[in-house]
Amino acid sequence: MQRNTYGQSPPLHHPVPQHVSTVPQLRSPPPPPGSAQSQQQGYAPTGQQGNPYQQQGGTSGNVFGAYGQFMNDPTAQVAAQFGQTAFKQGQEYVEQNIGRYVNVAALKHYFNVSNSYVINKLFLVLFPWRHKGWSRKQAVGANGQEGWYLSPRDDINSPDMYIPVMGLVTYVLLSTLIAGLKGAFNPELLGVTATTGLSVVIVEIIALKLGCYLLSISSQSQLFDLIAYSGYKFVGIIVTITVAEILNGGKGTGGWIGWAVFAYTFSANALFLLRSLKYVLLPETNGQPSGPMQTDSRAKRNQRTQFLFFYSYIVQLFFMWVLTRA
Incomplete structure (x- = not known):
């Protein structure tokens, strides 16, 4: 093998095939449970994969978390209080109108x-x-x-x-x-x-x-x-x-x-x-x-x-x- 002026060997050139067949991509096995990589990629141990939405995109699709955030939203709390007030007023209205004919x-x-x-x-x-x-x-x-x-x-x-x-x-x-x-x-x-x-x-x-x-x-x-x-x-x-x-x-x-x-x-x-x-x-x-x-x-x-x-x-x-x- 000949060396160039700077003492380095020339790069090797591999032949490129003329007909390239499609090779299926192989998925690597999931990392061990509890590792940092499994938590980042959204993997869970066997028996804890009940919610498929929690495994898509790692942190996206968490329904229960969204529900909890919705309930903690001040706007949702105001809406709930408004609904309770409206229900109470409606009940009082019904009792007052029915009370004209029936002794409630x-x-x-x-x-x-x-x-x-x-x-x-x-x-x-x-x-x-x-x-x-x-x-x-x-x-x-x-x-x-x-x-x-x-x-x-x-x-x-x-x-x-x-x-x-x-x-x-x-x-x-x-x-x-x-x-x-x-x-x-x-x-x-x-x-x-x-x-x-x-x-x-x-x-x-x-x-x-x-x-x-x-x-x-x-x-x-x-x-x-x-x-x-x-x-x-x-x-x-x-x-x-x-x-x-x-x-x-x-x-x-x-x-x-x-x-x-x-x-x-x-x-x-x-x-x-x-x-x-x-x-x-x-x-x-x-x-x-x-x-x-x-x-x-x-x-x-x-x-x-x-x-x-x-x-x-x-x-x-x-x-x-x-x-x-x-």
């Missing part, structure tokens, strides 16, 4: 329930003959005198709105579910069933108010009490439909099994109403907060007793039969 404070009393109350109340509606005391409890004032009735949470004999409302909703959903299992589901069935249930309750309340007016029965909380008691029938109706469908093999409430369950739930509901509505439809002058409602004569009391019996048995028999066949 009195209505909240009927939704003051607990889990233990709901369970015990359902047991009471289905097995009323096991219950002994039917008198409602009253709060005692500072001077030792009895005052207002206790809420359902504190008195098992107090009527509530939670069970009737949930009973109506469950009745509608159960009826549509059974229709769907039989292949006869129709979206309009929800509206039809709900309208039927509400119509029965409204007609029943109108009949009760008319009877109370003709018999000169008045009470401060009479309307809400009557609405609550009229909705307890849905408990027996739901039990009737469910048991009859299961034992009859999906054939409905017909047959002797369906009629036997219906007779039981109807009798239980009638006895429950007969005992519970006594303080509303048969008031006495015993200092209760329902007002100075007197039983003028024995004839007037007999009329009220007959009305209570007619409502508890005859009216409930008709409406429960309609709802179970709807």
Whole structure:
């Protein structure tokens, strides 16, 4: 090999191929976990690569970090406070407008329930003959005198709105579910069933108010009490439909099994109403907060007793039969 003037060997020239084939680029294996290179390139150990967005570009695509920065943004905090204020003002507006027609404070009393109350109340509606005391409890004032009735949470004999409302909703959903299992589901069935249930309750309340007016029965909380008691029938109706469908093999409430369950739930509901509505439809002058409602004569009391019996048995028999066949 010859050397140039400066004592250096000349550069080597390699032949360049005329036809160059495309060679795939090989990726190097990821660096060991925990190394500085792996943290810079966005690699994570096995089992910690759940979020693919955290591995694209190293530090880009961090959704949770962006969310945390968004929540720490002063503008987002101001927007959240504005939303809370708007919701509070909207709630106050609704309460003020509804308060013109409905006593919201009195209505909240009927939704003051607990889990233990709901369970015990359902047991009471289905097995009323096991219950002994039917008198409602009253709060005692500072001077030792009895005052207002206790809420359902504190008195098992107090009527509530939670069970009737949930009973109506469950009745509608159960009826549509059974229709769907039989292949006869129709979206309009929800509206039809709900309208039927509400119509029965409204007609029943109108009949009760008319009877109370003709018999000169008045009470401060009479309307809400009557609405609550009229909705307890849905408990027996739901039990009737469910048991009859299961034992009859999906054939409905017909047959002797369906009629036997219906007779039981109807009798239980009638006895429950007969005992519970006594303080509303048969008031006495015993200092209760329902007002100075007197039983003028024995004839007037007999009329009220007959009305209570007619409502508890005859009216409930008709409406429960309609709802179970709807």
